[in-house]
Amino acid sequence: MEFFLISMLNSISYGLLLFMLSSGLTIIFSMMGVLNFAHASFYMLGAYFAYQISGWIGFWPALAIAPLLVGAVGMAVERYGLRTVHKFGHVAELLFTFGLAYLIDEAVHLIWGRSSVPYAVPPSLDGAAFTLFSTEYPIYRVFMMAVSISMLIGIYLTLTRSRIGLVIQAALTHPQTVETLGHNVPRVFMLVFGGGSALAGLAGVIGGNAFITEPGMAAAVGPIVFVVVVVGGMGSLVGAFLASLLIGVIQTFSVALDYSFVNLFAKLGITIGPNTPLAALWDLTISQTAPVLPYLLMVLMLIFRPKGILGTREG
Amino acid sequence: MARLKYRPLNLGRWLVWGGTALLMILLPQILTAGFTLTLLSQIGVGIIFALSYNMLLGQGGMLSFGHAVYSGMGAYFTVHALNLISKGAFYFPVTLTPLIGGVAGAFFGVIFGYVTTKKSGTTFAMISLGIGEMVAACSLMFAGFFGGEAGISTNRVIGEAFLGISYGPSIQVYYLIVGWALICMVAMFAWTQTPLGRMANAVRDNPERAEFVGYDTHMVRFLTLVISGFFAGIAGGLSCINYEIVTAENVGALRSAGVLIATFIGGAGFFFGPIIGSIVFFTMVTAIGSITQAWAFYLGLLFLVIVLYAPGGFASLIAMHVPVIKARLMRRLWLPYSAALATGIALLAGLVSVVEMTYHFSTEAGANPNMKLFGLAFNVTHAAPWAVASALLVGGFIISRFAWNLVGRTWADIVHILQEQSA
Amino acid sequence: MSTAIELKGITKSFGNTAIIRGVNLAIPRGERHAIIGPNGAGKSTLFNLISGRYPVTQGEILLNGEVVTGLKPFQINRKGLSRSFQITNIFPRMSVFENIRCAVLWTLGYKYSFWHRLGGLKDANLRTEEVMESIGLKARRDTLAGVLSYAEQRALEIGITIAGGAGVILLDEPTAGMSRTETADAVELIRKVSQGKTLIMVEHDMGVVFDLADRISVLVYGEVIASDKPENIRGNPAVQEAYLGTEAH
Numbered sequence A: 001m002e003f004f005l006i007s008m009l010n011s012i013s014y015g016l017l018l019f020m021l022s023s024g025l026t027i028i029f030s031m032m033g034v035l036n037f038a039h040a041s042f043y044m045l046g047a048y049f050a051y052q053i054s055g056w057i058g059f060w061p062a063l064a065i066a067p068l069l070v071g072a073v074g075m076a077v078e079r080y081g082l083r084t085v086h087k088f089g090h091v092a093e094l095l096f097t098f099g100l101a102y103l104i105d106e107a108v109h110l111i112w113g114r115s116s117v118p119y120a121v122p123p124s125l126d127g128a129a130f131t132l133f134s135t136e137y138p139i140y141r142v143f144m145m146a147v148s149i150s151m152l153i154g155i156y157l158t159l160t161r162s163r164i165g166l167v168i169q170a171a172l173t174h175p176q177t178v179e180t181l182g183h184n185v186p187r188v189f190m191l192v193f194g195g196g197s198a199l200a201g202l203a204g205v206i207g208g209n210a211f212i213t214e215p216g217m218a219a220a221v222g223p224i225v226f227v228v229v230v231v232g233g234m235g236s237l238v239g240a241f242l243a244s245l246l247i248g249v250i251q252t253f254s255v256a257l258d259y260s261f262v263n264l265f266a267k268l269g270i271t272i273g274p275n276t277p278l279a280a281l282w283d284l285t286i287s288q289t290a291p292v293l294p295y296l297l298m299v300l301m302l303i304f305r306p307k308g309i310l311g312t313r314e315g
Numbered sequence B: 001m002a003r004l005k006y007r008p009l010n011l012g013r014w015l016v017w018g019g020t021a022l023l024m025i026l027l028p029q030i031l032t033a034g035f036t037l038t039l040l041s042q043i044g045v046g047i048i049f050a051l052s053y054n055m056l057l058g059q060g061g062m063l064s065f066g067h068a069v070y071s072g073m074g075a076y077f078t079v080h081a082l083n084l085i086s087k088g089a090f091y092f093p094v095t096l097t098p099l100i101g102g103v104a105g106a107f108f109g110v111i112f113g114y115v116t117t118k119k120s121g122t123t124f125a126m127i128s129l130g131i132g133e134m135v136a137a138c139s140l141m142f143a144g145f146f147g148g149e150a151g152i153s154t155n156r157v158i159g160e161a162f163l164g165i166s167y168g169p170s171i172q173v174y175y176l177i178v179g180w181a182l183i184c185m186v187a188m189f190a191w192t193q194t195p196l197g198r199m200a201n202a203v204r205d206n207p208e209r210a211e212f213v214g215y216d217t218h219m220v221r222f223l224t225l226v227i228s229g230f231f232a233g234i235a236g237g238l239s240c241i242n243y244e245i246v247t248a249e250n251v252g253a254l255r256s257a258g259v260l261i262a263t264f265i266g267g268a269g270f271f272f273g274p275i276i277g278s279i280v281f282f283t284m285v286t287a288i289g290s291i292t293q294a295w296a297f298y299l300g301l302l303f304l305v306i307v308l309y310a311p312g313g314f315a316s317l318i319a320m321h322v323p324v325i326k327a328r329l330m331r332r333l334w335l336p337y338s339a340a341l342a343t344g345i346a347l348l349a350g351l352v353s354v355v356e357m358t359y360h361f362s363t364e365a366g367a368n369p370n371m372k373l374f375g376l377a378f379n380v381t382h383a384a385p386w387a388v389a390s391a392l393l394v395g396g397f398i399i400s401r402f403a404w405n406l407v408g409r410t411w412a413d414i415v416h417i418l419q420e421q422s423a
Numbered sequence C: 001m002s003t004a005i006e007l008k009g010i011t012k013s014f015g016n017t018a019i020i021r022g023v024n025l026a027i028p029r030g031e032r033h034a035i036i037g038p039n040g041a042g043k044s045t046l047f048n049l050i051s052g053r054y055p056v057t058q059g060e061i062l063l064n065g066e067v068v069t070g071l072k073p074f075q076i077n078r079k080g081l082s083r084s085f086q087i088t089n090i091f092p093r094m095s096v097f098e099n100i101r102c103a104v105l106w107t108l109g110y111k112y113s114f115w116h117r118l119g120g121l122k123d124a125n126l127r128t129e130e131v132m133e134s135i136g137l138k139a140r141r142d143t144l145a146g147v148l149s150y151a152e153q154r155a156l157e158i159g160i161t162i163a164g165g166a167g168v169i170l171l172d173e174p175t176a177g178m179s180r181t182e183t184a185d186a187v188e189l190i191r192k193v194s195q196g197k198t199l200i201m202v203e204h205d206m207g208v209v210f211d212l213a214d215r216i217s218v219l220v221y222g223e224v225i226a227s228d229k230p231e232n233i234r235g236n237p238a239v240q241e242a243y244l245g246t247e248a249h
Ligand SMILES: Nc1ncnc2c1ncn2[C@@H]1O[C@H](COP(=O)(O)OP(=O)(O)O)[C@@H](O)[C@H]1O
Pocket: C014, C019, C037, C038, C039, C040, C041, C042, C043, C044, C045, C046
């Protein structure tokens, strides 16, 4: 019970973090048709910027400044990069963001080195928030959830109350309508891209010290965010939300479970030894398969329900 | 008449293939520096891999982010086969073991291809990425097959030497690679001239129309992927023989990214593009990699520049000059090109300085603030070198824009002249 | 068995709007059949249903007596039905020759072959040359399809459609946007290539329709209001009111 509750809380905080990433990716993809390969790189930049800034002037200013900086980088990327390749089609745009991701990775290597940086949780947020049975639950996790949920409310209000939000909503369900918006389409694109990047940056600020800030973090989380978008369904924010939580649960629980088929078969009275056919497969514990599960889910989804959980269109 | 027209063309083709073969055979005799043989072997394997990748990207319009799956699985099956052969489990000539890799690559093409090729475009790209990540994650799970962190090593020298060929010396491995590279190049070129190869182009350009002339686009893409997987597997098998070790990197995302970059830099729209791409890619990695840690950064930058300004790659840059040379108009371009080159060098010098100084500053400045660049020694914690470097960068950027405008105007003139000539 | 195409109660809705509303039509083999009707009547949609581009909402389609409803476009094509598109649909980055050759490969049995050399396929290349000859694009053999003039592209569109030798041919507004002389050429071309075949065409130009068609069906708001010989259609009051009449205004 204790294990379950704690893991559930961790799943939710991780899932919310994933949603901060996947929501931006989904909105950008639905509106602009660009699958932003560099999205997770913006997440990484958020973490590194926050590390650098909090070293100079502290965590709280960094929490605001780093995402804004990342957003500015995103806008510049849209304005001077994506817009140039737009005329060559979506594959060119995809290639551009791929190259950008590669470049950001290398830039991070050059500036901050190849190993992780000591981006730590600020002292004011260090410690236990409450004790559940015998486990102390860290304040920082609670803080992460609070930030994510306020962001969630922020996104919701922007989408439902503001003019640009309504445009974005229309574009999610009917992408072709974006073209009928008239003269300010490029500006809307730039703002959306910048906003999505800033969200990713914010996720990096609060995720970087909860987990680890290292050059490999973009490559580790990027494909997972793609999985979220595919599983949730292209163009569906609610789908992305559900899929984020689902992946959060799968990843958090699976790493903690040490059951394998051997245990299962043992319960059924069958013993499995090293000589049983496919022994390597039966021996695997769930925690060992954890890294594969999201991708397996994605592939299965694509086979049996290519639209995703709540998607309205296929690819 | 028709026959007269046909012959020189064929002759040209023989010349090109023969020349390529001769060049590949003679190169190790010409370039004898220590690292060249390693580099040439890498390029040879890389050419097969990149050409197989371009069957998807260039011929079939499928942008894959997981092509290393097929070469990597080919490499793993080859390494296990080699180990079994040396144990005496079965007999198979080492020379032909890359075929085992090829069959493995094709086999995984069959397994994964059916799902991945249902759609092209962004969907294909995403699924190929997902499958790549899945296989990479599996490589950590099944240590028995993938060898865990250490990988699986082998010994390519098995049994007695046959006609003096033991594959002990690396020059013999190089010629093995050359032989396979030539066969694969010819085979993959021939593929572009078959019904399936042509329909792959048709499906790339207009999948809907292809369905209305009787072709199942899914099937065309699927078969293309399987055949591409076969050649990728051969490349994997050869790299296994070359290095005598296969690690999880062989199926990893970085390898997939590498082949994409090499192919695109070379030019996906031309058959020979990936060949140029592999040469440029591996030369850059080896040559620049031996000078600076930042080589991958420069490579990424080159890739972005190509995506933004020359999406046809080097091959298209070459191809666009052919009619200009034929029309004897190149002389108009020398001046603008020289200007672009000179300003480009200034810009590049500024860029390299800033990158290298940043790198030195962030990694070693505490221990040793002095560095050497372009033969000049200076202290990175001082402001002066930064001022010079930034001035070069910004100034180079501004003047090279003028030069490129000149290039653009001259090209517009030339295109105009060419159009008038053909009309 | 002498019916080439038979539509039984075909209905098609996009969302809640029914675009095709219970069409019944039988077209005998060898007939040249024209479908006319005002813009938005659903003529192209009907072609899209017959050729398998869209799934039908209700009803059954028979090709040479065989049910083809629910089949994919390529499956229907392999059963001997080929179509052209109202909006030119060719392979723009390939030469005229390659465009046509792509359209003959399947029927000549080369399918997914990767063991034949295209240059050595005598029958395919000969057939390609023949088709180019008949659509009058021989001189443009090696030109990229994307840079052809509009009329040439329309001719190529027809060429791709007939190249495979299908017995049933659907042409969607083959002369739309053409000048008078181009239209006359197109009519001759269509007459020639549809010799001995079943032809169904959507056409706006009444001259072309009355010139070519053995029978005419009038489609209005997704329903066939008349299907008859040209002379009877001309005199049909319902048709005049619904369609020809409005044209005369
Ligand atoms: N894919 C589609 N989705 C929604 N509506 C469609 C679609 N295709 C056609 N329609 C609608 O069906 C009607 C008939 O179109 P169409 O068959 O092209 O007419 P016609 O060819 O007779 O001019 C039009 O109102 C058009 O808007």
